[in-house]
Structures are given as structure tokens and as C-alpha cells.
Amino acid sequence: MNEQFTYEKAGVNIQNADETKREMARSMDTKDSRVLNRAGAFASLFEANFEGIKNPVLVLKAEEPGSKQLLAFQNNKINNICYDLINHLINDIIVMGAKPEVVLDIILCGKMEKEVVVQIVDAISKACKEQDCSLVGGETSEQPKVLNEGTYMLNASVLGVVDKEKIIDGSKIEAGDVVLALPSNGLHTNGYTLVRKLMEEKPEILNETINGESFIDAILTPHKCYYQTLKGLFAVDELHGLAHITGGGIEGNLNRILPSGTSAKIDLEKLKVLPIFELIKRYGNVPDSDMMRTFNMGVGITLVAKASVVGQIQEHLAKNGCESYVLGEIVSGDQNVLLEGCVNYAIY
Known part of the structure; x- marks a missing residue:
């Protein structure tokens, strides 16, 4: 048959x-x-x-x-x-x-x-x-x-x-506004091709621990969601812009909400870098430029607001379990993100 x-x-x-x-x-x-x-x-x-x-x-x-x-x-x-x-x-x-x-x-x-x-x-x-x-x-x-x-x-x-x-689309952003950083809880969902290559070439990194967690557990921490933290701020008129920091890093995402005639000046010395990023940099001898383009470097969201309401916004964020800090300011420019100073990998 x-x-x-x-x-x-x-x-x-x-x-x-x-x-x-x-x-x-x-x-x-x-x-x-x-x-x-x-x-x-x-x-x-x-x-x-x-x-x-x-x-x-x-x-x-x-x-x-x-x-x-x-x-x-x-x-x-x-x-x-x-x-x-x-x-x-x-x-x-x-x-x-x-x-x-x-x-x-x-x-x-x-x-x-x-x-x-x-x-x-x-x-x-x-x-x-x-x-x-x-x-x-x-x-x-x-x-x-x-x-x-x-x-x-x-x-x-x-x-x-x-x-x-x-709608919050960045169109209200103007020179003099403040840029706040809302911390990430790890790599979120970007940079894993580099990390997997590092694990392949330097398998000893798997023996490392970060704040008591194994390397694998640390890099597989779920991406933090900011909705419950931020939803109470959506009605604040002086909140001018929000950027989700994913692939491309701060520079490649904050620029997406900058209106014509503005730039963002970011002070890298204020950046609170998570220990996992120091470990990746050290094992891979990854250049700072690649670190900044590939990873969020400890910042999950950048929030741009009028200077007069920054204190109010930070108080709201803290009450909702999210500490924040000033990372930079908006200046006149050509929709660029200007990274100034050097990253301090021991700051956080």
C-alpha cells in the first residue's frame, strides 16, 4: 500500500x-x-x-x-x-x-x-x-x-x-527644561547579542555574582515597567517629554522626542551606572562609546519637564517607589544629545 x-x-x-x-x-x-x-x-x-x-x-x-x-x-x-x-x-x-x-x-x-x-x-x-x-x-x-x-x-x-x-510627544520641550533619569533594573531587553558573545568567549563571567545574584539571574531580570509609576503624572502640563531608553542608549532615544531648535545636554558624571554594566565593560573591554550605544546604562526612562515642577515630579516618583535624579538639561541646538564628562562605573 x-x-x-x-x-x-x-x-x-x-x-x-x-x-x-x-x-x-x-x-x-x-x-x-x-x-x-x-x-x-x-x-x-x-x-x-x-x-x-x-x-x-x-x-x-x-x-x-x-x-x-x-x-x-x-x-x-x-x-x-x-x-x-x-x-x-x-x-x-x-x-x-x-x-x-x-x-x-x-x-x-x-x-x-x-x-x-x-x-x-x-x-x-x-x-x-x-x-x-x-x-x-x-x-x-x-x-x-x-x-x-x-x-x-x-x-x-x-x-x-x-x-x-x-498627548506627550516632546513638542513642548524647550531650553531650560530639566532631564530626569528614572533608573532601570538591569539590561532590560537590549544588548543581549553582545552579552551572549561575551559568555561564549569569556565563560568565566558566568561565575560572577551581582548583589548576591548569579550572572544569569541578573541579566535575565525582567524589564521594568513604568506605567504604574508614571500614570499619575500624565495630566501635569509641565511634563514635556518621556523617552524609553532601549537599543541606542540615552543618545539614540532621547533625541527622538527633541523638537526643532533644542538639544539635550547630559552630564555623564551624574549617571548612576548599575554594577552589571561595569562587569560587562570589564570582561569585554567594551569601549565607552559602545556601552552607551548598546545599553541603557542604568536609565530606563528619561523625563523632561519644566524646572519649576521637577521637585513635585520627583516627590511623586519617590512615593511610587521610583527614585530619580537630574541627569541634564535642555539647551538650544539641532536635536542632538550632547554627552559631556566621563562615565563613573563605581558611582552606584
Whole structure:
């Protein structure tokens, strides 16, 4: 008899996928009445009703956690990378003053392992709920021989909303404004290709500890989310700009919100560099210029505000568990970030 080919024999078990999706649906349960259908529908229905917002502007972003996810899955830090994905994604929209509303995720894998996929969805859903939004759907795709068995690739997109009159886009930034630094809690989700190369070439770095944590645990700390800290400041008119410090560092992200006729002058001697960055620099003999372009260097968000409200803003941040410090000022210029002084790797 001729050999029979089935989808399962080709590498995809539809029954396993269906069972997995039924378990995923429980994690996605939400009390938000604006979500009008259940998980498993062909698309997600979300009623566009935004309380207290007169002129809603939708804020959209897609994100993936980069090569950090390879290390996370290798070291059984699945929950961590799910929080990385959502926290990075939400940070990218809140810097415009937006409230996150709903998230869609995509899980690509070489083979659908039910327990792993359910854990991923559960962690993503929990990360969303912690930031006042809901995971409402997405796609889980099993792709044998495209991805190796045991390999996962995650990404997600978010829909947020902001009142048109309250958008924070940097357009109000002017000379004399102050630049505040809001500390990061580690590498967040950038620079991991360099770190993985360093681990390959200098494996002894894996024996290091940072503040009592192993090197692996330190670099796989989830990306900090700033929404709960910052949302109470969105109505402050004198808050002129927010920049999420990701790939490109301070220089490559703060410049994205500078209006014409302004530049930002940053005092590197005030930069509070986390110990993990000193370790990476020392083991890799990484030039300062590369460190500043590749990593956040201890700054997760830069906040630009009128000098007269800086004290008020810092007090609010401190009450919400986020210490901040003055890192620089806005001057006249050509939308450049001017880095002055030298980085002190022993300051923090």
C-alpha cells in the first residue's frame, strides 16, 4: 500500500493544539466588559469606549524581546521573558501618555509543548493585568523544521489610548527644561547579542555574582515597567517629554522626542551606572562609546519637564517607589544629545 501522509506525521498534532488553546483561554479570562467575545474567536472584538477621554487617539505598538528570549528559554526563565515582552511593549506607548488597553500575542514554535505554551500565555496575561490591560487574543503557530523543537519566538502588539489634548510627544520641550533619569533594573531587553558573545568567549563571567545574584539571574531580570509609576503624572502640563531608553542608549532615544531648535545636554558624571554594566565593560573591554550605544546604562526612562515642577515630579516618583535624579538639561541646538564628562562605573 502507498504510504499515507498526515498532518501529525508531518509534525503538527492538531488535537494537541486544540487542547492547548482550550487551556490558554482560561488564562485570558478578563472582567473588562468592553471585550465582547471569548478567546478562540477568529478575531477579538473590543468596544471603543474610553471613560474620561473626550478625543481618543489610538496608540499602537508591536514588540519582541530580541535574543534575550534564547537565554531565557535555555535557563527556564519563561515567566521572566513574558514580562519582558509586555513591560517593554507598554513602556513604548506610555511615554506618549497612553493608557494600555488590550494586547495580542504571537507564539511561534518548532513543536507545541502544551505545558510550555500554557505557561507562556498565563505569564503574558498576568503581566498585562498588572498594567491594567487585557490579553484578548493572538496566534500560536507550530512550524516544524522552520524552528527547532524546543525553540520559541514571542512577540506582541498593544492598543493604548490617549486624549488628543494630552498627548506627550516632546513638542513642548524647550531650553531650560530639566532631564530626569528614572533608573532601570538591569539590561532590560537590549544588548543581549553582545552579552551572549561575551559568555561564549569569556565563560568565566558566568561565575560572577551581582548583589548576591548569579550572572544569569541578573541579566535575565525582567524589564521594568513604568506605567504604574508614571500614570499619575500624565495630566501635569509641565511634563514635556518621556523617552524609553532601549537599543541606542540615552543618545539614540532621547533625541527622538527633541523638537526643532533644542538639544539635550547630559552630564555623564551624574549617571548612576548599575554594577552589571561595569562587569560587562570589564570582561569585554567594551569601549565607552559602545556601552552607551548598546545599553541603557542604568536609565530606563528619561523625563523632561519644566524646572519649576521637577521637585513635585520627583516627590511623586519617590512615593511610587521610583527614585530619580537630574541627569541634564535642555539647551538650544539641532536635536542632538550632547554627552559631556566621563562615565563613573563605581558611582552606584
